[in-house]
Amino acid sequence: MTSAVTTDNSARPGYGQLLRTPGALGFVLPGFAARLPFGMLTISILLLVQHTTGSYGSAGIVAAVTGVSMALSAPVMGKLTDRRGQSAVLAPVVLMHSAAVSTLAALALLGAPVWALALAAVPAGASVPQVGPMVRARWAARLEGSPLLPTAAAFESVTDEFTFVVGPVLATALCTGVHPAAGLITEAALTLAGGLVFAAQRATQPKVHAAPAGGEKHASALSFPGLRVLIVAFLGIGAVFGGMQVSLAAFSNEIGNPGANGLLYGIFAAGNMTAGVACGAIAWKIGPRRRLLLGYTGLTVAASVLWTAHSMVLLGALGLVVGLCIAPALITGYTMIESLIPANARTEAFTWLTGAVAFGQATAVTLAGRLTDAHGSSYGFLVPMAGTVLALATLLALRAKLAPKAPSRIINSSAPTATAARANERGVGHRVPVTVD
Numbered sequence: 001m002t003s004a005v006t007t008d009n010s011a012r013p014g015y016g017q018l019l020r021t022p023g024a025l026g027f028v029l030p031g032f033a034a035r036l037p038f039g040m041l042t043i044s045i046l047l048l049v050q051h052t053t054g055s056y057g058s059a060g061i062v063a064a065v066t067g068v069s070m071a072l073s074a075p076v077m078g079k080l081t082d083r084r085g086q087s088a089v090l091a092p093v094v095l096m097h098s099a100a101v102s103t104l105a106a107l108a109l110l111g112a113p114v115w116a117l118a119l120a121a122v123p124a125g126a127s128v129p130q131v132g133p134m135v136r137a138r139w140a141a142r143l144e145g146s147p148l149l150p151t152a153a154a155f156e157s158v159t160d161e162f163t164f165v166v167g168p169v170l171a172t173a174l175c176t177g178v179h180p181a182a183g184l185i186t187e188a189a190l191t192l193a194g195g196l197v198f199a200a201q202r203a204t205q206p207k208v209h210a211a212p213a214g215g216e217k218h219a220s221a222l223s224f225p226g227l228r229v230l231i232v233a234f235l236g237i238g239a240v241f242g243g244m245q246v247s248l249a250a251f252s253n254e255i256g257n258p259g260a261n262g263l264l265y266g267i268f269a270a271g272n273m274t275a276g277v278a279c280g281a282i283a284w285k286i287g288p289r290r291r292l293l294l295g296y297t298g299l300t301v302a303a304s305v306l307w308t309a310h311s312m313v314l315l316g317a318l319g320l321v322v323g324l325c326i327a328p329a330l331i332t333g334y335t336m337i338e339s340l341i342p343a344n345a346r347t348e349a350f351t352w353l354t355g356a357v358a359f360g361q362a363t364a365v366t367l368a369g370r371l372t373d374a375h376g377s378s379y380g381f382l383v384p385m386a387g388t389v390l391a392l393a394t395l396l397a398l399r400a401k402l403a404p405k406a407p408s409r410i411i412n413s414s415a416p417t418a419t420a421a422r423a424n425e426r427g428v429g430h431r432v433p434v435t436v437d
Helices: 015-019 024-035 038-053 056-084 086-109 114-126 131-142 149-177 182-199 225-254 260-281 288-303 312-335 343-375 382-397 418-425
Strands: none
Touching: 015 024, 015 149, 024 131, 024 149, 024 182, 038 056, 038 086, 038 114, 038 149, 038 182, 038 225, 038 343, 056 086, 056 114, 056 131, 056 225, 056 343, 086 114, 086 131, 086 182, 131 149, 131 182, 131 343, 149 182, 149 260, 149 312, 225 260, 225 288, 225 312, 225 343, 225 382, 260 312, 288 312, 288 382, 312 343, 343 382
């Protein structure tokens, strides 16, 4: 067991302090390796199926089935993880995913009809390992009550976005430069290797929450209204990701430079990553609910002008701005889980948010694919606009649901409270300043 190390949390939290949390590097590094393939999956399916069928609409359908399947299975996987432990769930899942993705790639290369590819996409999506939520759950368990939690959320967003920088570029390079199926095959291999290594890190995984006595059931994370509002917000974010992936690929083909797809999407994701780094370094003086509303308003405005871009330079600039606006909303939403959801349902809550992004992405891929086939890439960019406008309207109407469960306080007592004692065990101090929204 890792010995506790007390740190001074009265100083502004930063990434160096975060990574000095006992045991952190033991799950951060394998966690990154295990989630890198996630950034490759959708774009690899799109490029392979578009190559074998000649249609972005058909490719969008198969990719959408994958996303919907993942969105539906992710909360189930999260709930099982809360009850049985991360390693027990992750090891068999990565084996199933690798087999399912390899089957999908083989069927596409054999010229199978779209309906057969869609059927094969169901297990490929349902078995996507939820490594990101598992890493976030580990941070939440070790940093409960600490001001480092927003920094951890920002760090995870940066990590996610780095995978979305490297993943699409790597997948595009493999599919266009090596073989159309090389992206999916590499995704399957990396998922298997990285997932098994992460599953082996048992010392830092959150404790398993046994079933309550008397036959009572755990409350589902979905029973908390704040999570349902965040799910809508994350659906809109997924619409941005999905609409951008299809429309950027179509735009690159329209200008006769398919390789530009990876560059343009990389610029978009780099903007998100840069904003994520900044969000984690800022000592915020406004509450998370207000930050979410402000960040989402900026995202909606930025996404609403994408369809006007008709040059690679302008589209790259607008994509960068959209990326810069995503991070504040995404990071804040994940950070709010600690104040809205009890510890025994947090992995499930994180998977609901991840699944919402996947479902929004799947829906956007389908709609943008059909609009792009019929009218060109400019119409595909209308999907991110529609998704964010609807989500922002929901956030504004239901913002009261995002209030934390209990008032925030300063914990600074010579006799540690239970929360402070848990914080000290995880290597953080007793003073926990929290900004009230």
